[in-house]
Amino acid sequence: MVTVRGLVAVVSTVVLTVTGALAVTPAGAAPPGAGDPETPWRARHWPQTQPWQRDEVAAPAGLAGAPQPVDPQRYELPDTMTWSDYRKVPGTDWADPAVRGSERTFNGALVLVDYPNQPFVVTQPANSTIYGNPSGVQNLDRAEVPAFYRDFLNTPGTLNRGHTIHEYWMEDSNGRYGIDLSAYGVYRMPHASHDYGIESSMQRGQGCPAGDVCGRDLRADARAAWIAAVGEQEAASYDFVFFLSAGQDESATWQEFGQMKFTTKADVTDEFGPPDEALPNWNATRYVEWTSWQASANIWPNAASGSSLQAESSGMSTYAHEFSHILGVGDNYNNPYSVPARRDYSGPWEMLSRGTFNGPGGPHSRWLIPGTAGSSMGAQHMLRNKIKLGIVDDAAVLKLSRDALAGSGVVVTRVTAREVDPGGRRLAGINVTLDGGDKAPACDTATDPYCDGGKYDNYTLEVVDRMGFDSFTPDSGVLLAKTKNADNAPFIWTVDANPQDIDKVDFVLPDGTPQKMTIGDYRQLSDALFHAGTGSGSEFEYVDAANRLHFYVLDRKRDRDGVLSYQVAVRSLDGAGPSARGVKAHSASARLDRSGWARCDIPVRNTGRGDDVLRVAAPGASVPRAVVAVPGGRTATAQVAVHGASRVAVTISSESNPAATTTVTCTARR
Structure with a gap:
């Protein structure tokens, strides 16, 4: 099996000379003269072509000359995507920093911190760390790092391919919200990086080297260093703070440098072990029993009290995800390795679920520094969260109720892809209120991995197209979900048009054994979207008999500008309305x-x-x-x-x- 350091050496085919800020290029432009770095990396990572490597589901062949499906489902797993999958939203230039949010441009501080034992990785030689980082950018002066990361996140350039966090929020909100960033630091923390990274909830009290005090508050120490440098008045002038920590993050390393690299915890090498010889080379982690000690010692991105913590491997999507928390929306994802198993909630379709992982190369490429692959181009928010965040026009959402549908009869309408400003008479989606509550029969999450848990308040229906930041979602089609008004996860439950096990290989263990995706893996929902017509490989209708609703996907249309829309319908099973039928x-x-x-x-x-x-x-x-x-x-x-x-x-x-x-x-x- 190819070594991790070897993998990164292959990825680093694009070399960028940096003397401060990123060179500015047009939004979405590829590096001049550069190929696609993900392709050789993927060829090395999967040395043999596998049937699941680039999986597009086609319609059944049937008899020769038979009518073809009107809307065939052709989903693709995130793991095999490259930058060639990106498609620009027509008629927009959301990455232009001169274009401000029509309602608000948030003013954020990017505060950088490093440690006595951990400098910023981009100041080190290429591929020199135990993780094989950095890739593409190396040997920066410490003083250059704040401007580099500020521009990598929010100035259209070569390395970020013209994509920024400002662009994400402008596209997601159709121009309502933008982001400005100012950089501060680098500030040296008073303790070693593992004193902050190893903490009680994920490491369960294990792995702290003798003489050290683990579980320290990085946010508090980082803020104290920043305040000491600039004062309370200047700090208070910002709407929010991103604290950027030197090194890897645990979310992006626990699996890749745990079970994907070592067959058992006893196989973890000293290179990935602790500085204390009395401790084992493995340690506890969030979702499973063990990972390498070094991976466990990395910080886990999180948000609280108007600020968030990220590391150098955190892709731009991580910042968008954490900023969503700052704006007041919670997490909506499961433990993909839980026992008993539980299906993911909203999967790759939602920024506050595993849509954060989207980007070329998929979830297992999120450890790269800088973060230019998985987690670099996260999904938009689903309709429920756009409504909560106030980033969709009230008039662009068709509001229905279960009771009213029984009186009015079937409602037929057309919904436009969420990546496009609905404007005019276009609809961004439908919200159906479940008057009197969710009537679905009770189910037990302890015995049924597909149990949604009940107590939902609404259904939402929207259209996803693979363009803009949704270019790295697996499919284009109609996205149906049950939602709750409160952030009580799961508060969005994607209705899966293909609920069966997707039966795909996730990765290959070090001993060569293929490891299938768990039932809880978010990629199980890659084929969840509904499609129009028969024989598509998906479904064109959904009946919730308990909640007395029937949803239809009737027709698909793409206009001359490339904008996708679907004709859809919803009716009550309890009443046809006053109109005569014939x-x-x-x-x-x-x-x-x-x-x-x-x-x-x-x-x-x-x-x-x-x-x-x-x-x-x-x-x-x-x-x-x-x-x-x-x-x-x-x-x-x-x-x-x-x-x-x-x-x-x-x-x-x-x-x-x-x-x-x-x-x-x-x-x-x-």
Whole structure:
């Protein structure tokens, strides 16, 4: 197996000479003359091509010449993504620092600290640490480090490929929120790095070297050093503080330099062990029993009281995640290795879940310094959190309620991809209030890993497209979720259109054994989005019988600017509304083509007064769309494909009133 240091040597194909700030290049530009560093790294990390390495799910092949799915699901695992997956949001330049937030541009301080035993990694020679860092930037003077990290985070440049934390918040909020950063430091902490990194909750009281005092408050000591340098008045002028610690972070190293590098805890080498020979080379960590001592001694990013802690390996997404906490939204993720197992809550689709890990190379590339791979391009916030953060227009969210739907009947509308400013008549999503509470039957998280825990207040529906910061989400489609009003995790529960085990390899153990993704792994939700039509590899409808709701994904459209939208519908199972329902259709015929298929276009008229969803059924035939929406008094087309000369019955029924039905024929002739 290739060594970690070898991996980074391969990654470091792009060398940047830094004499202070980053060289500014156009937003999204690639380094001049540089290739994609992730490709050779991935080729070394996975030495043989595997069927799961670049997994795109295609529609079933079926018979030759058969109608193709109208909206096939083609998801990709984050691990195999590269910077070539990035697509710009049309008509925007959110990374431009001159473009300010229309509601607020937050003024933040970036305060850098190092330790007697740990200088900033970017001041060291390339690939010189036990982790094989730094990569791409090295040998900076200590005095250059604050400006370097300020610009790496918030000035469009070569190393960050033109992407900044200001850009993230401007895109996520459609121009409402921006971020400015000023850098301070470097300040030397009074204690060794492990005195702060080893603490009681994650290390469970283990691993503190003799004579040391572990669990020290890094935030308090960092703030004290900053205040001593600039004074309380200047510090108070900032809206928030990012404390940046020299070295790795534990979130990005506990697995890669634990079970991925060593077969057992007894195999951890002295290089990754503690300075105290009386201690073992392994130590406790957050999610599993052990990791290497060195990985356990790194800080874990966190936020509290208007500030957050990050390390050099923390990608830009980590800062966006922690700033979300500063703005008042909690975490929404599970322990992927818990016993009993528990499915992830919102997966790669949400910044406050594992969408923080998104970026080229996926979750196992987050240890790089600087953080240019996994966690460098995190997902946007899901609709529930955008509403809470106040970064989506109230008028852009269609607000429905379960009780009102029973009285109004089915609602049909179109929802625009969340990456695009809804503006005008566009909708950013739908929120359906569960009046009287969640009626789903009780389930037990101790025995059912797919149990959502109940007590939800709403459903949300939105559209995700792989563009902008969502370029590194696994799929484009319709995202459906149950949500709570309070931050009581799980407060967002993604409805998984493919709830079965995704059955993919996560990584290969040092002894060569493939390790599958756990049921709790966030990538289990890579194929969770709903798609329009039949045979997509996903689902086009979802029924929650207990909560008396039926959701439909009807049609997919991408306009001339590349903006994705879906026609969707939702109805109550307890009432069809006051409108009369009626259906009329006409038989149709078509000639067989060279492949032996005939396609009938059947005119279907909604003879009722309101919008309706009509179901098309034709046993023995292919129906690309099993549900179609037709406005009252209007006509649409239902397509039915028949193989071979024959006549099939086609039944078309109102979903609102199944008694409103008609049957016609599709005749295939030579």
